[in-house]
Amino acid sequence: MTRLSGLTRRTVLSGLGAGAATAALPIQPAEAKDLTVGFIYVGPKDDYGYNQAHAEAAAILKKTAGVKIVEEEKVAETDDVSKTMESMIKLDGASLLFPTSFGYFDPYMLKMAAKYKDAQFRHCGGLWTKDKHPMNTGSYFGYIGMGQYLNGIAAAHATKTKKLGFIAAKPIPQVLINVNSFALGARSVDPSIATTVIFTGEWSMPVKEAEASNSLADKGVDVITCHVDGPKVIMETAERRGIFACGYHANQAKLAPKGYLTGAEWNWIAVYNKFIAEAKAGKPIENFVRGGLSDGFIKMSPYGPGLNAAGRKNVDTVKAEIMKGGFSVFKGPLKDNKGNMVVPAGKAFVETAVELESQNYLVEGVLGAIS
Amino acid sequence: MIDSLATVAFSMLAGSLRVSTPFLFVSLGECLTEKSGRINLGNEGALVLGAMVAYATSYETGNPWLGVFAAALAGLCLGALHGAICSLARVNDVAMGIAFMLAGTGIAFFFGKPYVQPSAPLLPGISFGFWSDSAQVKNALLVSPLFLLGIAAALAMHWCFKSTRAGLRIRIVGDSQDAALALGLPIDRTRFLATAAGSALAGIGGAFLSLYYPGSWNEGLSSGQGLMAVALVVFARWNPINCLYASLLFGAAGALGPSLQTVGVTWGYYLFYATPYVVTLAVLIVTARGGTSLRGMPGQLSIGR
Numbered sequence: 171m172t173r174l175s176g177l178t179r180r181t182v183l184s185g186l187g188a189g190a191a192t193a194a195l196p197i198q199p200a201e202a203k204d205l206t207v208g209f210i211y212v213g214p215k216d217d218y219g220y221n222q223a224h225a226e227a228a229a230i231l232k233k234t235a236g237v238k239i240v241e242e243e244k245v246a247e248t249d250d251v252s253k254t255m256e257s258m259i260k261l262d263g264a265s266l267l268f269p270t271s272f273g274y275f276d277p278y279m280l281k282m283a284a285k286y287k288d289a290q291f292r293h294c295g296g297l298w299t300k301d302k303h304p305m306n307t308g309s310y311f312g313y314i315g316m317g318q319y320l321n322g323i324a325a326a327h328a329t330k331t332k333k334l335g336f337i338a339a340k341p342i343p344q345v346l347i348n349v350n351s352f353a354l355g356a357r358s359v360d361p362s363i364a365t366t367v368i369f370t371g372e373w374s375m376p377v378k379e380a381e382a383s384n385s386l387a388d389k390g391v392d393v394i395t396c397h398v399d400g401p402k403v404i405m406e407t408a409e410r411r412g413i414f415a416c417g418y419h420a421n422q423a424k425l426a427p428k429g430y431l432t433g434a435e436w437n438w439i440a441v442y443n444k445f446i447a448e449a450k451a452g453k454p455i456e457n458f459v460r461g462g463l464s465d466g467f468i469k470m471s472p473y474g475p476g477l478n479a480a481g482r483k484n485v486d487t488v489k490a491e492i493m494k495g496g497f498s499v500f501k502g503p504l505k506d507n508k509g510n511m512v513v514p515a516g517k518a519f520v521e522t523a524v525e526l527e528s529q530n531y532l533v534e535g536v537l538g539a540i541s
Numbered sequence: 542m543i544d545s546l547a548t549v550a551f552s553m554l555a556g557s558l559r560v561s562t563p564f565l566f567v568s569l570g571e572c573l574t575e576k577s578g579r580i581n582l583g584n585e586g587a588l589v590l591g592a593m594v595a596y597a598t599s600y601e602t603g604n605p606w607l608g609v610f611a612a613a614l615a616g617l618c619l620g621a622l623h624g625a626i627c628s629l630a631r632v633n634d635v636a637m638g639i640a641f642m643l644a645g646t647g648i649a650f651f652f653g654k655p656y657v658q659p660s661a662p663l664l665p666g667i668s669f670g671f672w673s674d675s676a677q678v679k680n681a682l683l684v685s686p687l688f689l690l691g692i693a694a695a696l697a698m699h700w701c702f703k704s705t706r707a708g709l710r711i712r713i714v715g716d717s718q719d720a721a722l723a724l725g726l727p728i729d730r731t732r733f734l735a736t737a738a739g740s741a742l743a744g745i746g747g748a749f750l751s752l753y754y755p756g757s758w759n760e761g762l763s764s765g766q767g768l769m770a771v772a773l774v775v776f777a778r779w780n781p782i783n784c785l786y787a788s789l790l791f792g793a794a795g796a797l798g799p800s801l802q803t804v805g806v807t808w809g810y811y812l813f814y815a816t817p818y819v820v821t822l823a824v825l826i827v828t829a830r831g832g833t834s835l836r837g838m839p840g841q842l843s844i845g846r
Contacts, residue, residue, distance in 0.1 A: 213760075213761075214654075214657060214759065214760050216654070216657045216658050217657065217759060218657075218658070244760070335803075366802070366803055367802075368799050368802040368803065369802070369810055370799075371810065371811055371814055374759075374761040375761065375764055376755045376757070376759060376761055376762050376764070377560060377750075377754075377755055377762075377764065377766070377795070378795075378798070378799065378814075379755070380559075380754060380755035380756075381556060381559070381560065381795065381796055381798075381799045382799040382802075384552075384555065384556075384559070384680070385552050385796070385799040385800045385802075385803045386803055387677075387680070388548070388551065388552060388555065388677045388680070388681070388800075388803075389548060389803045389804070391803075400759060400761075402757055402759065403755045403756075403757055403759075406660075406755075406756060406757055407755065407756075410756075411680065412676075424660075425660065537805055537807075538802065538807050539807035539808060541808065541809075
């Protein structure tokens with residue numbers, strides 16, 4: 171989107187709004203204690219995926235008393251997001267911002283955080299490090315890898331060809347954890363299962379995602395899952411090809427009524443409620459928040475008809491195990507798909523381990539490469 | 542190895558049948574417009590608007606063919622507006638086209654919001670794979686009726702330019718304004734009609750995207766395919782039959798990236814995703830000889846004048 175310098179839709183609208191408010195004097199001043207929270211999404215709010223998961227939580231927050239929510243969708247990971255953050259702070263009076271996309275962090279959010287020291291910024295993703303980044307910034311993320319591990323178990327029970335497919339956007343650690351967890355989940359059921367990964371290179375490329383799904387189906391893959399922003403096209407293509415699918419981000423059962431097995435979904439409202447409670451109580455807002463299935467950050471979609479009783483039982487058992495806490499998907503001895511030992515025997519990483527946030531390999535049993 | 546090669550070749554064939562249709566329709570539409578001496582970059586907008594209108598109409602009425610019709614109509618309106626404004630004195634068609642591209646996508650995004658979530662009835666495919674037992678072959682040969690319509694349109698347009706009075710008139714208007722004036726041909730009206738009809742074709746291309754493949758409406762659907770198709774026309778040397786070949790080639794090249802990854806060629810996928818553009822460059826370089834590089838270009842195009 172090109173914009174005239176300084177004249178954004180937001181400035182114009184708030185200018186008009188201010189004009190209208192002045193005209194309608196006497197005005198009711200907003201309650202001083204109202205907390206204004208800004209949400210910024212990289213894609214449309216209703217993409218059946220990543221952005222929808224955040225927007226659903228924002229919609230719940232709108233009903234909370236004493237909280238005002240401002241949102242902007244389809245904000246590019248460019249200087250656009252700086253402008254959006256700036257106008258949310260200066261014009262809407264937002265004091266807590268959630269830029270939800272990976273690429274917003276550096277340099278855009280960091281620059282804004284340096285400029286507006288009173289505002290709090292919490293970025294969704296794994297990029298914040300203590301000592302390195304300012305204290306009015308922070309990050310939160312869910313360990314959805316466990317969900318993909320359970321997806322993998324479900325997939326292993328549904329596959330007949332022993333070939334699974336994973337359509338991924340970019341080879342960054344969060345995506346790789348998902349690919350690896352899915353493959354490890356499947357291999358925990360049957361070690362002969364291979365998972366083919368295809369990188370599309372972009373977060374949202376519907377035609378390429380459909381091509382990737384078809385390519386995988388042509389090769390004999392019969393269960394597909396993904397990590398792209400909007401899984402809609404992938405789920406629909408899988409259903410049309412008569413193969414199974416595991417969901418991601420949000421519940422996509424409606425898109426694949428026959429082939430949907432289960433899915434790994436975000437439950438962001440748990441995180442946002444926590445931040446907002448802290449902000450309203452005047453307490454410092456936590457900088458580094460992580461949580462998984464057992465913390466309620468993640469949930470699984472209800473089982474679809476494609477998953478048999480044995481599969482459901484297996485997923486339920488492992489899920490119960492995970493809910494107890496301390497479960498590790500990545501435990502030694504574990505080799506990558508080039509034969510290098512990546513987790514030595516005797517070592518295990520629980521989902522909270524920071525080491526996992528710099529994961530740069532694909533485990534044994536995954537067909538594909540990062541670069 | 543042979544097996545992998547076969548898989549890739551097969552995927553490219555299937556991909557070219559699946560992905561090429563929007564390229565085909567937009568490039569045919571653009572070819573028609575440019576033959577009359579005008580450029581319409583707004584066809585990207587017509588493509589996106591067509592996709593949205595088709596999906597919305599199909600969802601509301603339950604009839605995907607009505608959706609295709611509505612998409613053509615939406616494209617027609619957008620093209621007619623472009624054609625009408627560009628017939629005014631001193632209006633630059635390239636700049637206007639960019640305005641229409643932004644307007645078309647903007648309108649589509651604005652009115653398309655409520656249709657991102659629901660699932661609309663899609664166009665049925667025609668199966669040419671009945672002779673095979675393999676599910677892959679059957680799926681690859683499940684061809685959209687719009688693709689066949691596109692081939693028919695390419696042949697018809699070629700015949701029209703070559704052997705009909707109407708085609709000759711369009712070519713005269715596009716090639717030499719002086720000759721057209723001398724013959725008393727209605728220049729503005731011809732260009733207006735060619736632009737409107739061209740955009741209608743682009744709209745049908747959009748209907749293919751949302752109602753056949755990938756078969757859903759969302760805002761990233763076109764990812765610039767309309768603009769690429771405009772470039773395809775140059776590549777195809779303003780010949781409708783070549784537009785067909787170029788579209789098939791682009792479709793096949795687009796399928797290369799994902800299919801190579803499925804058979805285990807995993808390095809450099811960014812590079813393979815760039816194949817369509819590399820192919821275009823290569824062909825342009827090979828076919829461009831001194832002085833004849835833009836042979837076939839209508840003489841009145843604003844970029845050539």
